[in-house]
Amino acid sequence: MNYRITIQYDGSRYNGWQKQGNTSNTIQGRLEEVLERMAGQAVEVHGAGRTDAGVHALGQTANFHLQGEWDPGEIRRYLNRYLPDDIEVTAIDRVPPRFHSRLSAREKVYRYRIGTGGRKAVFERKYRYLYPGELDVEAMKQGAAFCIGTHDFKSFCANRHMKKSTVRTITEIAFGQKEGDLVITFTGDGFLYHMIRILTGTLLEIGSGQRRPEEMKEILEGKNRALAGRTAPAQGLMLVAVRYGDEYEV
């Protein structure tokens, strides 16, 4: 049977989602450890988004196959009991065998939170990037508009040896507020390695007046990472939701 879980985590103390060699301190690694203990069999957990070290998730999804009959509620309770307190399974359901959390995903939503106005925001400090200056949000919106649609985002990909396509579709970049902070929500069919953090870093350089909004167009056309802005810090980034087609909706 194939199970899909929705997971929330505070990424602060993890080396990201994906298991890497002998670095066991990853979200995927923790999930697999607990599932293997529960099921007495090797379990591979496939995540929808490979969040970086320090990136958080409100609605990451993952799936795994288990031999035998398991009650979904029982799996969820077991996971929540034995996972650390900074990882929580918020939903679980049985999905068709062909479902794969990453390959079946239609849309992903990420949110980047920027602390402006000098507020340290003690209780949210690990989930935002405290930005030291003033920002021209209108200019940032103008810059972001160039990214909407289907483009080659090679300039926003930190993986220099990326052999696969760097073409992606961004359907929306929305600017909002949360308790006085600036929140940018990115919706698209998928994102390249560090793509949202480089987009955000570039938007911050536009917002601070270091770049003109129109440069965003030139950066996209240049297809060169060196043209884009700095990579914004991991801690401001949150994977909010992963959406699937109707056939996989609960």
Next chain:
Amino acid sequence: MNYRITIQYDGSRYNGWQKQGNTSNTIQGRLEEVLERMAGQAVEVHGAGRTDAGVHALGQTANFHLQGEWDPGEIRRYLNRYLPDDIEVTAIDRVPPRFHSRLSAREKVYRYRIGTGGRKAVFERKYRYLYPGELDVEAMKQGAAFCIGTHDFKSFCANRHMKKSTVRTITEIAFGQKEGDLVITFTGDGFLYHMIRILTGTLLEIGSGQRRPEEMKEILEGKNRALAGRTAPAQGLMLVAVRYGDEYEV
């Protein structure tokens, strides 16, 4: 000149508000260190509430005297710059020389947050007590009603050698919800050492059915700490606000 500050802090990694012997890791100690560096003089910071180790504050207040002329905005910026990221000064104002944050306080508001329904609540996990069972909130409200008014709260005081009066007035104990959690808000003229945590622990024993609501009356009348319930964990407690008379309002 006398200055009053409003302070927010995540108490998780501190030994509480008050400086104690050679334990420097307290909120008061951190504030004094930074103020002394700024002013080049010894500064004593008086807090309104002596929060325990692990207790948080959304609106603690404190005051201190400084020789010479200082711009309040400048003091605030200096403090926020050099204080750790889990302590923030959210307001500052000049107050009359006789103002004392604790002695002048008329009312204090504390909030205790109880995680119910099994949610781990990853992003708020340090600011709530994850309660493992079901709670009868109506019974808790009945028990709490016995505490409203002026009573001798000796049974709810952890300091066995308390020589001063243990009489206090609680004006309100309100039950609310926050993202599915149970939140109890206590308002009164002052609270004894561990008083809110013992009240909460006793209310939890009522909510779980281990005690009847009417026992609250007997516990108060018995004036004996051993009669009351366990002390609820520090991390669920937050000092929300300290209120002063009109003469000290900004």
